[in-house]
Amino acid sequence: MTNAQQWLDKEYPSGERNNINWLSFSYKNLTGELVLTNWANLEEISLQDSEITSLTIINCPKLKQINARNSHLTKLEGLPVSLIGLNLNSNQLSGDLEMFSHLVNLESLSIGNWDEDKIKQGIYNQFVGSLQPLQNCPKLLYLDISNTDLNAGVEYLPSSFIGICCYAELRPNCQLTKIVDKLEQFKKIEGKDAREKWKREQQSKSIQYTSQIEWIKK
Numbered sequence: 331m332t333n334a335q336q337w338l339d340k341e342y343p344s345g346e347r348n349n350i351n352w353l354s355f356s357y358k359n360l361t362g363e364l365v366l367t368n369w370a371n372l373e374e375i376s377l378q379d380s381e382i383t384s385l386t387i388i389n390c391p392k393l394k395q396i397n398a399r400n401s402h403l404t405k406l407e408g409l410p411v412s413l414i415g416l417n418l419n420s421n422q423l424s425g426d427l428e429m430f431s432h433l434v435n436l437e438s439l440s441i442g443n444w445d446e447d448k449i450k451q452g453i454y455n456q457f458v459g460s461l462q463p464l465q466n467c468p469k470l471l472y473l474d475i476s477n478t479d480l481n482a483g484v485e486y487l488p489s490s491f492i493g494i495c496c497y498a499e500l501r502p503n504c505q506l507t508k509i510v511d512k513l514e515q516f517k518k519i520e521g522k523d524a525r526e527k528w529k530r531e532q533q534s535k536s537i538q539y540t541s542q543i544e545w546i547k548k
Contacts, residue, residue: 331359331360331361331381332358332359332360332361333360333361334355334360334361334362334363334364334380334382335363335365337355337360338355338364338366344368347368347369347370347372348371349371350369350371350372351371351373351374352372352373352374352376353366353369353372353374353376354375354376355375355380355382356376356377356379356380357378357379357380358380359381360382361380361381361383362381362382362383362384363382363383363384363385363386363405364377364382364384364385364386365386366385366386366387366388366390367388367389368389368390369389369390369393370390370391370392371392372392372393373392373393373394373395374393374395374396374397375393375395375396375397375398376398377396377397377398377403378397378398378399378400378401378417379399379400379401380401380402381402382398382401382402382403383402383404383405383422384403384404384405384406385405385406385407386406386407386408387407387408387409387410388408390410391410392412393410393412393413394412394413394414394415395413395414395415395416396409396413396416396417397415397417398417398421399417399419399420400419400420400421400444400445401420402421402422402453403418403421403423404422404423404424406418406423409429409430409432409433411432411433411434411435412435413433413436414435414436414437414438415436415437415438416430416433416438416439416440417438417440418440418441418455419440419441419442419443420442420443420444420445420448420454420455421454421455422453422454422455422456423441423455423456423457424455424456424457425456425457425458426458426459426460426463427457427459427460427461427462427463427464427480428463430463430464430467431463431464431466431467433466433467434466434467434468434469435469436467436469436470437469437470437472438471438472438473439464439467439470439473439474440472440473440474441455441457441474441475441478442455442474442475442476442477442478442495443455443476443477443478443500443501444476444477444500446500449477449500449501454501455478456478456479457478457479457480458478458479458480458505459480459482459483460480460481460482460483460486461480461482461483461484461486461487462482462483462486464483464486464488465487465488467488468488468490469488469490470488470490471490471491471492472491472492472493472495473487473491473493473494473495474494474495475494475495475506476495476496476497476498476500476506477497477498477499477500477501478504478505478506479504479505479506480505480506480509481505481506481508481509482508482509483509484509484512484513484516484532485528485529485532485533486529486533487516487529489522489525489526489529490522491516491517493517494513494516494517496509496510496513496514498510512532515528516528
């Protein structure tokens with residue numbers, strides 16, 4: 331295995347980076363932490379099937395695509411607002427979806443789990459909580475949250491969606507099963523106006539339910 335940062339600094343000296351618009355760390359037996367700083371024209375990164383565990387992005391203003399599918403990321407920081415596509419399927423990231431809430435240009439987000447062998451070993455993305463932070467991503471068209479523990483907030487998804495992947499077969503006891511039916515219902519609604527109406531109805535029901543719970547607790 332080769333340290334990813336050392337490989338990068340050797341292959342791309344700091345004075346030769348301005349014209350680079352694509353970087354691939356895939357299938358190179360690279361490992362460790364990686365920091366990308368001041369890549370002025372970088373538009374796409376591939377970390378697919380790598381052993382890299384951490385990615386930090388600093389001042390990469392034109393970055394549009396990150397493909398880190400089936401890697402070993404446990405840390406991801408500095409995602410720029412310029413991102414359009416982000417594939418993090420089958421990694422080891424955890425937490426809620428606030429880390430994506432600033433990505434106003436995002437069109438495709440994949441954070442699911444598809445590697446059955448890794449899942450059996452307890453190695454998979456452990457995203458939890460609500461989908462609500464994604465309401466700040468108005469251009470989002472495609473979402474993959476398969477086999478995760480996200481369990482609420484369908485009514486806050488952007489109405490622009492074309493595709494939502496929400497399978498739970500590889501983790502039948504995951505929290506996602508609580509909202510699969512509602513996700514499927516949302517997918518079948520045609521037209522932005524119809525979806526907006528459905529979302530308002532669901533949000534109203536959610537508020538009423540929360541109020542009832544709080545009243546009972548008193």
